[in-house]
Amino acid sequence: MDLRNNYSEHIYYQNSLQHGGNLEQEAKRLGVHISSLIDASASLVPFSLSSPLHRCLINALKDLDLKIYPDRSHSALREAIAKHHKVHPSMVLPGNGASELITWAGRDASQNGLSILPSPGFSDYKRALKCWNGKYLYSPLPLKWTSKLPQLFPLKPSKHVIWVTNPHNPTGQCWSRDSLELLLKTHSLVICDEAFLPLVPNGEKESLIPLVENYSNLIVIRSLTKLFSIAGLRIGYAISTSKRLQQWQELRDPWPLNGLAISIGKMIMTDEKILHNRINQVHKWINEEGPWLQSNLQNLKGIIAHPSSTNFQLIESSQSLAIFRERLAKKNILLRDCSSFEGLGENWLRISLQKKSDNRRIIEAMQQVLKHIFEEC
Known part of the structure; x- marks a missing residue:
């Protein structure tokens, strides 16, 4: 079987955007309306905002x-986040999504020496380091893992800076807090991106936030984007030492968050009922749909589906999946190109979990595409 048997299709794929969520551009290219696309390239939950949050935006x-x-100063939002996580407000800094805070973490990383980037991993860490001329080195992760959760972080501690994603993107592995705490005892700085952790059933048990008060070399970054599917509002926050975050505050843009983002962020973090209801809804969805999707992916000929703790799954093949992805796009299904993840390539795709009906459409379309490819061979 060769999933890369059409040269013209492959040339388009090589020049396409390598990040998920490019709905407007993809819709224009495919000649369809955005609403007709199933976007399994961006890892957002498929649930709309609750009525109280809709009213919050309208009132704002x-x-x-x-x-x-x-x-x-974002004082009210800081206090709400701090109360939720049981830390002092001075140890919280809201940001324009996790990306802005990753940029500032890159500043501190560049001042602390060489950064270790586990690979495959999120490409934004490299971007952030380049902003400050920071030096980095890729450290490969094993590309085989079990479904047992949580898992031990597989890289040995060193004296350098290390960037950790928990759960890991794109593999979906969830690292144990105990194994990550070992890193804090030796590394000059540990930056832990927990953007997806609230989505993981029982994931909060592995959060490093309770360790921030004990380790001055720890930065934890969170996002509300994934849990509430509000990528357009851009709300994230960092938790670290008061001194570090005060420095960021003094150097950053005067108004990184807009009024709408602040209003909805305050309501989410203040109203525990809204937050807990969404978390319970997402955990139920992942517990039901995640195993179903993985089981059906494993039944596809030529596809290896890896286990995941969160709302996306990594698949691989012995052949390039470039044309496979493009033909799915022509069926209005977008999967995540993994070329931007160091250590992966055309043989890998990431699939984000969708609502029940769309997960079934994805599997059906994948079966059809694979059948046609086998017939062409």
Whole structure:
């Protein structure tokens, strides 16, 4: 079987965007409306905002939130986040999504020497380091793992800076807190990106946030984007030492968060019922749909489906999956190209979990595409 048997299709694929969530551009290229696409390339939950959060946004539009400058200190939002995580407000810094905070973490990383980037891994860490001329080295992760959770972090501790994603992107592995704490005892700086951790059933047990008060060399980054599917609002936050975050605050743009983001962020973090209801909804969905998707992916000829703790799964093949991905796109199904992940390539794709009906459409379309490819061989 050769999943790369059409040269013209392959040339397009090589020049396409290598990140998920490019809905507008993909819809235009495919000649379809955005609403007709199943976007399994971006790892967002498939649930809409609850009524209270909708009302929060509408009220924010009606009130002064758009007329006046946002509070530069984000004091109310900081206090809400701090109360939820049981830390002091000075140890919290809201940001314009996790990406802005990753950029500032890159500054501190570049000042602490060489950065170790586990690979495959999120390409934004490299971007952040390049902003500050930071030096980095890739450290390969094993590309075989079991479904047992949580798992031991497989890289040995060193004296350098290390960037950890928990659960890991793109593999979906969830690292244990105990194994990550060992890194804090030797590394000059540990940056832990927990953007997906609230989505993992029982995942909070592995969070490093409770360790921040004991380790001045720890930065934890969180995001509300994944859990609430609000990528357009850009809300993230960092938890670290007061001194470190005060430095970031003094150097950053004056108003990194807009009034709408601040309003909805405050409501999410203040109203525990809203937060817990969404977490329970997402965990139930992952517990039901995750095993179903993996089981059906494993039944596809020529595909290896790896276990995952969260809302995306990594698949591989012995052949390039470039044309496979492109033909699925022509069926209005977008999967995540893994070329931007160091150590992966055309033989790998990441599939984000969808609602029940769309997961079934994805499997059906994959079966059809594979059947046609085998017939062509």
